[in-house]
Amino acid sequence: MDRKRGARDWIVDSAAFAFAVLFGLTLSGMRIDANALPEPAWLFDVDQVLGAIGCGAVWLRRRWPVQLAVGLVLASTISELVAGAMLIALFTVAVHRRPRVSMTVFGLAVLAGVVYVIVRPDPDTPREVSLLMGTSLMAAAVGWGLFVHHRRRLVESLRDRATRAENEAQMRAEQAQRDTRDAIAREIHDVLGHRLSLLSVHAGALEFRPDAPAEDVVRAAGVIRENAHLALQDLREVIGVLRAPVGELPQPxxxxxxxxxxxxxxxxxxxxxxxxxxxxxxxxxxxxxxxxxxxxxxxxxxxxxxxxxxxxxxxxxxxxxxxxxxxxxxxxxxxxxxxxxxxxxxxxxxxxxxxxxxxxxxxxxxxxxxxxxx
CATH class of the missing domain: 3.30.565.10 (Histidine kinase-like ATPase, C-terminal domain)
Known part of the structure; x- marks a missing residue:
């Protein structure tokens, strides 16, 4: 939460501040137009000051969301002009904190609404209606915040799952490559080992028996030539398979x-x-x-x-x-x-x-x- 505010954050916070200010100004203008100022008269001035402080505090909602929400809820027991800022604070808590914390703060806000309709009743509106309207607005803010919260958790979960799936796929690909290398190594050992062993035996016989009969020398030389040729053929087949985009090693x-x-x-x-x-x-x-x-x-x-x-x-x-x-x-x-x-x-x-x-x-x-x- 306590991080550098980006361009998107500035836009969102500016919109939240504007909403809180317009909400407060609308309520204030309605009071003045209807000449329904609270008694005593100085309470309206206090209400405006609290509303201005609450709107300014909206800029701190990312750093201290729960503390700000609790403070605005307590102020709402006597001030109606902080209502806009309080709705923003409730929404922020619901987005960035666990649902249990969000519901606790919401319950405190409902109690604050009960206190408000008792301390500052509206002569033109029944207390039950005022409480129901306020609770509905707060519930809408918290509900929207919870929706955003769960959606973000879902996106993070899907992203983590995709990352794990990608890592697992990469591990399987690496394992398949290792298995392929092992298979190729076994084939090269089996194919060329047989040919080269024949070459080694007859080359060794020629080395240690230089006086061997001519027919034995010719036969050994023929075996060496034949198996050297076959070894080259086997090696070409293996290399050809490795160079081909798709294929299998020649199998006996x-x-x-x-x-x-x-x-x-x-x-x-x-x-x-x-x-x-x-x-x-x-x-x-x-x-x-x-x-x-x-x-x-x-x-x-x-x-x-x-x-x-x-x-x-x-x-x-x-x-x-x-x-x-x-x-x-x-x-x-x-x-x-x-x-x-x-x-x-x-x-x-x-x-x-x-x-x-x-x-x-x-x-x-x-x-x-x-x-x-x-």
Missing amino acids: AIADVERLVAESVRAGTPVELAFAVEGEPPDLAGRTAYRVVQEALTNARKHAPGEAVTVEVSGAPGRGLTAVVRNRFAGAVAAEGGQGLIGLAERVALAGGEVAYGPGDGEWLVRASLPWPP
């Missing part, structure tokens, strides 16, 4: 497991595949099973190069989809806390399945179970 299906195993075999990893899937599983389950096999083959080449790998993929509607990958240690055990396995566990969990991995009986086992409704 369960049928691509056979192609994945064939690539590993051509790269020199002995892989035995047992594929027994009855029907077409849900896209999410099939894609996740493919990623499980892909990650397991990548880790097998990295931590147990040259060792045989067994891949078992089976499932049917109602029984679920299962992917199991086994390989020998070859003297080294894969780290259980690798980011690839952690991401794999997150991927399987998002698909509603379960995954287990770890050493056992001289081999490394990865087993994923995914839901496949009937």
